[in-house]
Amino acid sequence: MDEQRKNVEEREQDTQMASAHMQERREARYEVPIEVEISGLTRDGQVFHERTFTRDVSEWGCGFIASVELKVDDIIAVSVISPGAEEPATRPTSLFQVVRVTREADGWLVGAWKMNREKMWSPYLEKLPEQAPASTELPEEADPARGDRLERDRER
């Protein structure tokens, strides 16, 4: 019964996070390079599939460099290319909404927000030393010893 309640609560929390307003999106980000494939359609209707590495990830978001120019509010598919899941059909894939795009020397730095509750980065985040508590807020006094933790993810 407790387990059931916990699941329901988790689901409600996930639902809120999935559609959270941009200003409510605050969570810990980690600099973890994960190989991903981003797919979508350009504004002129051309399909793109591009392999890249995440620059940072959080439970609900990710940042990466893309060579294709994306725009805010574009919807893209992001799949993790992990060992043993090289085939597209076996890769964990989620849809993301692009929430920030900035020009960089080697492409476009894209910040994207996940649309569903699949925990894509869990295997990577679990391997990090000192896993952060499951919270959407960082403690006021972040541990400066943890170099992998970035500032609050405000409007990714």
Added chain:
Amino acid sequence: MSSRNITVSAASPGEDRARADKTQAGGPAGVEIVNFPQILYTRTFGDPDMLFIPLLDAAREAYGMVERLSSHGENRANAVMLSGMHLASSLLRDSSFSLVARGISHEHSYIVDLTAGTLRVSTRLYASVSRRTSLFKVEMAGNIAGGPFVVRNPLQGTVLMQVEEEKLRQPNFFATEMAQECLRAQIEKERAGLIEESMGPASGEVRVIITVAGNKIPVTLRQKEHSGTWDIIDGRMQEWVGTLAPDMEVQLKNVTKSLQDLFVQK
């Protein structure tokens, strides 16, 4: 292939005046793209007179994209997903749209199914017909590629009308002509249902118009299958008002018999 922005904003060029007038009163709506994790929500442009046609056009473009991508070797499921993403992005480009969680009911709801190639709408219409005013729910469904849309009463599943796309493109069609037509059809169905319920199986029917105090009143005499008795129905409201007296039945049988003989001879 070039892709245009899908804009449902009433202020956009080319929108007709009637749509523009409803900017503040469009009402909220949810647009579901089948297999998409979230719903596209608009607070102000949900009214079908404002949203249906732009959404149909956008869905048609996305559906065309499914075919194009499939023909270029993209697997069908992937093509559907990519086209759905494109449709969602197009709608989000209009600032009145945002993403919300599933599971919330909306005043107007739209379902785009790019796999089946269908667009479904669930909405409320308001109409006034023959001194009856009603706010009622209807569902409309049709193929994205083209063809007529079928409007149903969602409670009974009965078809109220079938509409060509050309008509749906007329300004305020949902709020005026469709609402009136649906209510009229609903009243007709209710009347027919009332008669069937109250009369049971009938074997004969005679319709006459009588004048009472200067008013013409349609009257139906209907014979019951099992008992053979004749019910008297007020044709104005389709109400049962009595049963024909036995001596009147004899006279009615004589009239019927003479008519039968006449037609046999003819």
